[in-house]
Amino acid sequence: MPDPQRHDSELTRIRRRTLWVLATGQVLGGISFGATVSLGAIIVSDVSGDESLSGLASAFVTLGAAVFAIPLARLAKASGRRPALAAGLLVALVGVCVVIVGTGATSLPLLLTGVFLIGAGQAANLQSRFAAADLATDRSRARDISLVVWATTIGAVLGPNVIGPGEALGDMVGMPSPTGPYLFTIVAQALAVVMYLVLLRPDPLRLADRLIAERPVGVSRLARSDRPAAARYAIVSIAGAHGVMVALMAMTPIHLMHGGATLTVIGLTISLHIAGMYALSPLFGFLADRIGRVTTVLIGQALFAASLVIAAFGQASAPAVTVSLVLLGLGWSASTVAGAALLTEATAEQLRTRRQGRSDLVMNLTGAGGAVLAGVVLGWIGYGGLALVALTIVVVVTVLSPLGRAGGGESRD
Known part of the structure; x- marks a missing residue:
């Protein structure tokens, strides 16, 4: 007769x-995202x-991520996370060359x-957070997701800051300016593909499917009842x-450039923004597990x-814009980590x-859509007006928050 305690210990290992493999892949993938x-x-x-x-x-990198999201999800369902993640990064690697x-x-x-095509890599990076949830329990789901999201910090912050060295290296090998930094991207993407x-191994999604089918003692908690209203709210919040x-971030480099900022200042601002997106994600994962998914979305x-x-109100000040971008990243982190955990646990396993x-x-x-419309709004009513228009989305997500609790209480530690 199998030993349940030994089985749980092996599953934890x-x-x-x-999580370690997914986190390392996010570091490598983040270099591409930050530079792009x-x-x-x-x-x-x-x-x-x-x-x-x-x-x-x-707009196009985000559109690419959208178009490749469902094919990669289908590939994951059919063959597991491993080939899906590798395929997304391979397509992105081709995109960098193009x-x-x-x-x-x-x-x-x-x-x-x-x-x-680079968007396929972003789609794979996004799928990594769901891969982190495949073997998680209610006690660890948001924290597992947040650890993988956090790992992106390293690569994403490095990405913008290799612009200077990358340009110098690109000039040495005759690459068109300013594409030199993509040399680092190519190496990072190739390493991530090989690593995945x-x-x-074992593939987390295929192992989770097997565990749920077998329902051994101690892992039946991986199975969930379906809560479609809560799942829809999770999708809306994410x-x-x-x-x-994206709307505010996409226009920030141009706004800062018009204000006389150098490429170095722009790169630093984006780096700090991306650090805000990822660096404190473990804190938001802890909060989502402790005080609830919807509550953490509202913090976002x-x-x-x-x-x-x-x-x-501070659009004329580069430091104020930088502070705004950091808070923007933190809001994204809280909403995305908690929303991903809510979506996973509110969905029956066969639909995940x-x-x-x-x-x-x-x-x-x-x-x-936000990136495209942001350019139009920026030209119409300026950077400050763009920020106020984006505030309406925040109001909508906040007002709809009771849907996130529909069909049962929030999971928390």
């Missing part, structure tokens, strides 16, 4: 190893010769095609957070509100990958 965010708007502006099109960089070629050829369509294929974050909305008010893919699709479509 596998869970911790899986910092350089994308500037490269598109240079190639197109039209600053009003600069928002297309964030961006370099498109920049050198001054071809906007080719450049945007590459940026779109070799080290993410999408709303992403829309607000309060942080968003503070960020947008500061941006609206489908809803997770749908959530990432809606999230990224909202972000892409």
Whole structure:
């Protein structure tokens, strides 16, 4: 007869190893994300010769993440997380090469095609947080998600700050300016693909499916009843957070450049923003497990509100914009970590990958739309006006919060 205690100990070991692999993959993937965010708007502006099109960089990478979300979720359902994560990063690797070629050829369509393909890597990085939840329990779900999200801090902060060395290296090998930093991206993406294929064993999703089917003692808690209203609210809160974050962040480099900021200052501002997105995610994971998922989402909305008010009334000050961007990242972190935990536990296991893919699709479509509309709003009523318009999304997510508790109480430690 199997020993339940030994079985639980082995499952805990596998869970911790899986988190380590996913976290390391996020470090490598974050380098690509950070560099793309910092350089994308500037490269598109240079190639197109039209600053009003600069928002297309964030729009296309976010649109790519949206388009690849469901295919990668389906691949995960059919074959497991390991091939899905590796496939997303491989497509992104191709995208980086296309961006370099498109920049050198001054071809906007080719450049945007590459940026779109890079979105597949972002879709894979987003799927990693759900992979972290595959073997989690109610006591650890949000914290497991937050640890993987936190790991992105290292790569995402490094990404913008390799711009200077990357440009120098790119000049040495004859790459079109300013694509040199993508050399670091290529190496990081390739290492992440190899790591997922070799080290993410056993596959967390396939193991979770097997455990749920067998229902051994001590792991039946992996199974959940379905709470569709709460799941829909989780999707809305995640999408709303992403829309607000992308809309303001996408226009910040151009806004700061118009104010006379250097590329170094812009890179530092984006780095601090991305640090806000990821660095305190373990704290928000702890809060989500301790005081509840919806309560933590509402903390995120309060942080968003503070960020947008500061941006609206302090738009002329680079330090104020930087503070706003940090708070914007913190609001995104709280809402995304808690929302992902709520979505997972509010969904029956047979529907999880489908809803997770749908959530990432809606999230990224909202972000892409926000990036495109942000450029229009920026030209119409300025950076401060853009912040106030984004505040309406915060109000909507807050008002709908009772739906997050529908069908049962919130899970907490």
